[in-house]
Amino acid sequence: MSVIRLNGVSKRYQTGAETIDALKHVDFHADRGEMVVVTGPSGSGKSTMLNMIGLLDTPTEGEIHLDGRDVTDFGEDDRTEERRSQLGFVFQNFHLLPMLTAEENVELPSMWDTDVDRRERAVDLLERVGLGDRLTHTPDELSGGQQQRFAIARSLINEPDILLADEPTGNLDQDTGETVLDEITRLKEEENIAVVSITHDEQLVEYADRVVRIVDGVVQ
Amino acid sequence: MGLTSLLRRFPSVLMAWRNLGRNRTRTALAVLGIVIGVIAIASLGMAGVALEQQATSSLGGLTDQATVSPGEDIDTDGITDTQVETIRDVAPATTVIPQKTNRTGLSARNGEEANVQVVGLENPAPLYDISVGDEPARLESGALISESTARTLGLEIGDPIEYDGQLYRVRGLIASDSGFGSDGGGELVLPLSALNSQEYYDSVTIIAEDGDAATEAANAIEAHFNGEDDETLSVTTYASVQEDITSFTDTLELALLGIGSISLFVASVAILNVMLMSTIERRGEIGVLRAVGVRRGEVLRMILTEAAFLGIVGGIIGAAGSLAVGGVIFYVLANDLALVLAWSSSRYLLYGFIFALVASVLSGIYPAWKAANESPVDALRGS
Numbered sequence: 201m202s203v204i205r206l207n208g209v210s211k212r213y214q215t216g217a218e219t220i221d222a223l224k225h226v227d228f229h230a231d232r233g234e235m236v237v238v239t240g241p242s243g244s245g246k247s248t249m250l251n252m253i254g255l256l257d258t259p260t261e262g263e264i265h266l267d268g269r270d271v272t273d274f275g276e277d278d279r280t281e282e283r284r285s286q287l288g289f290v291f292q293n294f295h296l297l298p299m300l301t302a303e304e305n306v307e308l309p310s311m312w313d314t315d316v317d318r319r320e321r322a323v324d325l326l327e328r329v330g331l332g333d334r335l336t337h338t339p340d341e342l343s344g345g346q347q348q349r350f351a352i353a354r355s356l357i358n359e360p361d362i363l364l365a366d367e368p369t370g371n372l373d374q375d376t377g378e379t380v381l382d383e384i385t386r387l388k389e390e391e392n393i394a395v396v397s398i399t400h401d402e403q404l405v406e407y408a409d410r411v412v413r414i415v416d417g418v419v420q
Numbered sequence: 421m422g423l424t425s426l427l428r429r430f431p432s433v434l435m436a437w438r439n440l441g442r443n444r445t446r447t448a449l450a451v452l453g454i455v456i457g458v459i460a461i462a463s464l465g466m467a468g469v470a471l472e473q474q475a476t477s478s479l480g481g482l483t484d485q486a487t488v489s490p491g492e493d494i495d496t497d498g499i500t501d502t503q504v505e506t507i508r509d510v511a512p513a514t515t516v517i518p519q520k521t522n523r524t525g526l527s528a529r530n531g532e533e534a535n536v537q538v539v540g541l542e543n544p545a546p547l548y549d550i551s552v553g554d555e556p557a558r559l560e561s562g563a564l565i566s567e568s569t570a571r572t573l574g575l576e577i578g579d580p581i582e583y584d585g586q587l588y589r590v591r592g593l594i595a596s597d598s599g600f601g602s603d604g605g606g607e608l609v610l611p612l613s614a615l616n617s618q619e620y621y622d623s624v625t626i627i628a629e630d631g632d633a634a635t636e637a638a639n640a641i642e643a644h645f646n647g648e649d650d651e652t653l654s655v656t657t658y659a660s661v662q663e664d665i666t667s668f669t670d671t672l673e674l675a676l677l678g679i680g681s682i683s684l685f686v687a688s689v690a691i692l693n694v695m696l697m698s699t700i701e702r703r704g705e706i707g708v709l710r711a712v713g714v715r716r717g718e719v720l721r722m723i724l725t726e727a728a729f730l731g732i733v734g735g736i737i738g739a740a741g742s743l744a745v746g747g748v749i750f751y752v753l754a755n756d757l758a759l760v761l762a763w764s765s766s767r768y769l770l771y772g773f774i775f776a777l778v779a780s781v782l783s784g785i786y787p788a789w790k791a792a793n794e795s796p797v798d799a800l801r802g803s
Contacts, residue, residue: 256711256797276795277716284713291800295708299438309712311431354712 201268202229203361203394204253209262211248211417222248224417225262230362230394235385237408238398245417246398247366253396254287254364255279267361284309288355288393290384292367294347296339296354302326303335306353318357325353328390329383345376349383356391363388365397369404381407432718436725443698450694451734454780457684458738458772463745464680465768466760468673470746470753473764475665477754483631483662486638488624491651498620499653503645507624510644511637515627517541520615524583526608528573536569536606538583540615546627548609553577553592562591564609583614631659681775687734688779695727695787706791707799720792727784728777735776739769 206228213220222245230236230253240246251257252264255271256279263272271282283289296305304311306322326332329349339347348368355363368384369377385407388395397404405411413420427434440447476483488507490498504518520540527533541547544564551567563581570576570593580587588610626641628634638655645652699706706719746760746768759765 251797254711256800257795280710280713280715283711284715287713289708289711291708295704297705297708299442300435304434308709309714311428311435312714312718314429314431358713 202231202265203267204396205229205265206249206252206259207263207265209249209252209259209264211245211252211257212260222417223252223259226252226414226417226419228253228412228419230396232361232392232394233389234409235388235395235397235407236410236412237404238396238412238414239400239405240414241400244414246414248417249414250364250366250396250398253362254289255282285358286361288358288360288363290348290351290355290363290365290368292370294339294344294351294371296347296350298339301336301338302331302342302350305339305350306357308354309358321357321359322353325356326350328387329353343376344372345379348372348376348380352380352383352387356387356393359391361393363393363395365395367399367401368397369399369401374403377401377403432721432725435722436729439698439702439722439726440729446694446698447730450691450730451737453687453690454684454731454734454776455738455741457680457687457779458735458776459741459745460683461677461680461775462739462742462768462772463749464676465673465771466742466746466765467749467753468669468676469765469768470749470759471672472666472669473759474753475669476662479658479662479665482658484628484634484659486626486628486634486641486655486657488626488641489622489654489656490620491646491654493650494652496620498618498622499624500620503653504621504624506644507626507641510640511626511628513629513633514637515546517543517547517625517627518612518621519623519625520612520618520620521622522615522618524608526569526573526581528575530574532573534569534572534606536566536608538608538610538615540610540612542612544609547625549595550592551595553590559588559591559609559611561586561588561611563588564592564594564607565590566607567593567595569606569608581608583608583610584617586614588614631657631662635659684775684779687776688783691727691730691780692783692786694730695723695784696790698726699723699787699791703791703794703799706794707796707801710794710796711800716792720788723788723791724781724784727780727788731777731780734780735773738776739773742769742772 206226209223209226210221211223213222226249228249238246238249252259255274259272263270265271266282266286274282297308300308303322303326306326307318310316310318323332323335326335329352331346331349334342334346342350365384369380372380381404384395427437488499499518504516508516518541522538523535524538525533525535542558544559548564550564565575565581570590575590577590579590581590594607594609626634626637628637634657638657641653642655709719743760746765747757750759750765751757
C-alpha cells in the first residue's frame with residue numbers, strides 16, 4: 201500500500217481577476233523504500249504538489265490519503281500533527297535555526313514533547329550522517345553540505361513515513377550533492393521510508409527509483 | 421550545559437532566550453524602554469508616599485488628639501472636675517488629661533531669666549517627649565522643663581525649680597520639637613498639685629486610638645455639652661487637617677502614577693514594535709517551525725515568552741533602579757533612607773514590576789498571534 205496517495209488533486213489560486221490552475225487532476229503515489237523524483241520546469245506546479253503531499257496546503261479538488269487514511273479535510277491543527285509524526289522536510293536552503301546548536305536543530309520538531317527524550321535518537325542520527333562530532337556547533341560554523349545533512353537528521357527525528365525534499369542539492373556543489381544524496385538513499389533503506397523530492401537537477405534523477413514529470417500542472 | 425538541560429524542559433523558554441540573544445542591541449533597547457517606564461511609575465508612586473509621610477510627620481502625633489477648652493458660654497472660670505468626669509464618661513476609650521496652666525517668670529543663679537508657661541497635670545508621659553532624663557508616669561515632686569529653657573537657665577537634671585513657694589526637681593527635659601502644638605519655647609510641667617490655687621482646669625487633652633476615634637470623641641463631647649447656640653466647651657481636633665492632607669496627597673499620587681503609566685504605555689508600544697519586527701523578520705523561520713510540525717500554540721507560547729522575558733528583565737532592572745531613586749526621594753523629603761523599604765512605598769516596586777510584565781505580555785499577543793496563524797506555505801515562500 202502506498203504511504204502517500206493523491207487522487208485527482210487540483211489546486212486553483214485566485215489572483216485578482218485571474219484564476220491559476222496550479223495542479224490539474226493529479227494522481228500520485230509513493231511507497232515505502234522508494235525514492236520518487238518530481239521534475240518539471242519552473243512554475244510547472246512541482247512546489248504546489250509538494251505542499252499537497254506535505255500537508256502544508258489543501259487541495260481545491262481531489263483527495264489526499266496518508267498511510268491509507270483520508271486526510272483531505274483535515275484542519276490546520278490536525279495537519280500539523282500529521283506533519284509532526286509522519287512527515288520529514290528537507291529544504292533547498294537547509295533552514296536550520298541559527299540560534300540553536302546543531303543537535304537542538306535536529307531535535308526541533310520534537311522539542312515541545314518534553315515527555316519523550318529524543319536526544320539519543322538525535323545523536324544516533326547525527327552519527328549516521330557522519331556528524332557525531334559537531335553536536336554543539338551552530339549552523340554558521342558548518343558548511344552547506346554539513347548543514348543539509350543536519351537538516352536530513354532533523355527530518356527523520358520523529359521517525360516519519362515520508363521524507364519530502366525541496367531541491368535538496370540546489371545549494372550544493374556537485375560532490376557535496378552526491379554525498380547528501382548517498383546519505384538520503386542509505387537512510388531511505390535503513391528507515392524504510394518513502395522519499396519524494398522535487399528538483400530540476402539531473403543529478404538527482406540518477407538516484408530516483410521512479411521519476412514523475414509535471415508540466416503546467418499536469419502529470420505527464 | 422546545566423542551564424541548557426534545564427531549559428530543554430521548557431522549550432518555549434529556551435527558544436525565547438536564544439531568540440532574544442540574536443539581536444542584543446534591539447533586546448537591550450526594548451528592555452531599556454521598560455526600565456524607564458517602571459522607574460517612572462515606581463518612583464513617582466514612592467514620591468507621593470514620601471510627600472504624604474513628610475506632611476503627616478509635620479503634624480506630629482497630634483492627629484489622634486482633641487483639645488477641650490472652656491467655651492464662650494461656660495458658667496465657671498474654667499473646666500470643673502465634674503465636667504472632666506463627664507468627659508471621661510462621654511469619651512470612654514480615650515485617655516483624658518486635664519491640665520491647669522499659668523505663666524511665670526523663672527530666674528536662675530547665673531542671672532538669666534525666662535518666662536515660661538506652667539502646665540500642671542498628673543501624667544505627662546502621653547503628651548511630652550523627653551530628650552534627657554526619665555519620663556515619669558507621675559511627677560510627684562518633680563518637674564519637666566523645655567530643653568531650650570533649661571539651656572538658657574543653665575539647668576540640669578536634679579536641679580531645683582521654685583514655683584509658688586514650692587521646690588521641684590528637674591526630672592527630664594522636653595524635646596524641643598514634638599509637633600507644632602508645643603512652641604518649644606518655655607514650658608514647665610509640674611504636678612497638678614502645684615497649681616492647686618487654681619480651682620478649674622484650663623484645658624483637657626483627649627488622646628484617642630487614631631484620628632477617627634479622636635473625631636468621634638470630639639463629636640460626642642460637643643453633643644453632650646453644647647446646644648445649638650451655646651458653647652460650654654470648645655473642642656479642637658487635628659484629624660480633619662490630616663484628612664485634607666491625605667486626600668490631597670492621594671490625588672497627587674494618582675496624578676504622578678498617571679504620568680508614570682504614560683511612559684510604560686510608550687514602552688509597551690515599543691515592545692509591540694520590536695516583537696512585530698522580529699516576528700516579521702523571522703517569518704520564514706516560523707514557517708519552517710510550522711512545517712516540521714511545531715503547533716500553533718507552541719509558536720504562540722514561544723513569542724509570548726519572549727515578550728514576557730523582556731518584561732521580567734526590564735521589570736527587575738527597573739525595580740532595582742526605582743529602589744535607588746526611591747531611596748534618594750525619601751532621603752531628601754523625609755530624611756530617612758530606610759522608609760523606602762516600608763510596604764507603603766516598596767509596594768510600588770512590585771506594582772511597577774507587575775505592570776511591566778503585564779504590558780509586555782499584552783504587547784506580545786498580537787505579534788504572537790499573527791506569527792502563529794500565518795499559513796506555513798506563505799511563511800516559507802516569504803523566506
